[in-house]
Amino acid sequence: MPENKTNFSDGRVSHLSSQVPVVDFSIFTNGDPSTRQAVANSIVEAFRTYGFVYLINHPVSEASISQAFRMSKMFFDLPLSAKTQAPHPPGFAVHRGYSHPGLEKVTDLTLGLDSVAAKSLAREVPDLKESYEIGSDNYLEQPNVWPPPNMYPGFRGFMTSFYWILAEFSKEILKALALGIGLEDENYLQKFYTGEHNQLRLLHYPEVEAKVLEEKKAVRVGAHCDWSAFTLLFQDDCGGLEIESPTEPGRFISVDPIENACLVNIGDLMARWSNDFLKSTMHRVGPPPLQSRYIATREMKITMARYSIPYFVTTTPESVIECLPPCVDEKHPAKYKPITQKEQNIQKVSMNYN
Ligand SMILES: O=C(O)CCC(=O)C(=O)O
Numbered sequence: 001m002p003e004n005k006t007n008f009s010d011g012r013v014s015h016l017s018s019q020v021p022v023v024d025f026s027i028f029t030n031g032d033p034s035t036r037q038a039v040a041n042s043i044v045e046a047f048r049t050y051g052f053v054y055l056i057n058h059p060v061s062e063a064s065i066s067q068a069f070r071m072s073k074m075f076f077d078l079p080l081s082a083k084t085q086a087p088h089p090p091g092f093a094v095h096r097g098y099s100h101p102g103l104e105k106v107t108d109l110t111l112g113l114d115s116v117a118a119k120s121l122a123r124e125v126p127d128l129k130e131s132y133e134i135g136s137d138n139y140l141e142q143p144n145v146w147p148p149p150n151m152y153p154g155f156r157g158f159m160t161s162f163y164w165i166l167a168e169f170s171k172e173i174l175k176a177l178a179l180g181i182g183l184e185d186e187n188y189l190q191k192f193y194t195g196e197h198n199q200l201r202l203l204h205y206p207e208v209e210a211k212v213l214e215e216k217k218a219v220r221v222g223a224h225c226d227w228s229a230f231t232l233l234f235q236d237d238c239g240g241l242e243i244e245s246p247t248e249p250g251r252f253i254s255v256d257p258i259e260n261a262c263l264v265n266i267g268d269l270m271a272r273w274s275n276d277f278l279k280s281t282m283h284r285v286g287p288p289p290l291q292s293r294y295i296a297t298r299e300m301k302i303t304m305a306r307y308s309i310p311y312f313v314t315t316t317p318e319s320v321i322e323c324l325p326p327c328v329d330e331k332h333p334a335k336y337k338p339i340t341q342k343e344q345n346i347q348k349v350s351m352n353y354n
């Protein structure tokens, strides 16, 4: 963490390197009811303006974050013939296992859900990434696809425990959301949540000639909104994440990585649930802004590899997502019909795969 920071009693930390508000989550975890309410308000305010907040001093230990990045790198360092022994099943019904570069294309759904043009347009510029998706072993409709144990000992055990560490942390964030939205019962949102339906994603953006990203021949991840309730994101120090500006639609602003911090963003499910009180913001991954993240050879400039770990948090599939009472009044009538999480998921996920 940079030295140059100021702490406020509502958890906010002024931070010079990022426009996205930084909130000290330990003040929520350990605070009395009025302090917890103040921190929850700060988090929700950030979600209303930016759709994103950086949480520092959260309960996920530095050791487990480092271990997750180490193990992710070791997985992606395996030869392709090994990684494809844990393949993502064809189609979009099951979203687990290894996807090689170019297989998944994240799509800007604002182009229109059923638009064939949107689907083909989105595929003209490929995503330069490979990914590995993990869920709960108890979610039988989405069976995990683990690498053979002798190929990568310890991977399954660690990733399973990391999944559940993040699932527990997410419960605390649900409490903060409930308080910040104005629900009287801080456990209200948790009634729709077991932790079994989240998704842990390991992402690797390989080194690539800088020109490819700069001339937009390919992107690391194209502009999109997440379909989750919210997403936790851990990133290495490469940089390149950009979010749509809250004041100038269509312009993207860079979000600098903060070591060990957890970036949290609202997804489409929570935006809908909150009647758009909270914002699901478009984001993408482009070229890193810092010149130190490039390697210059005699022939070309290369963008260094990037690793990130998003964790998509969602409710149980049968949860009925109906605009939450504090988010609906005369001035803000409900914009959305009730929908189950499962129905919403099917709509969204069918856009991302061929
Ligand atoms: O790699 C990142 O930092 C962002 C990834 C992302 O937005 C996603 O997987 O939904």
Ligand SMILES: [Fe+2]
Binding pocket: 224, 225, 226, 283
């Ligand atoms: Fe995303």
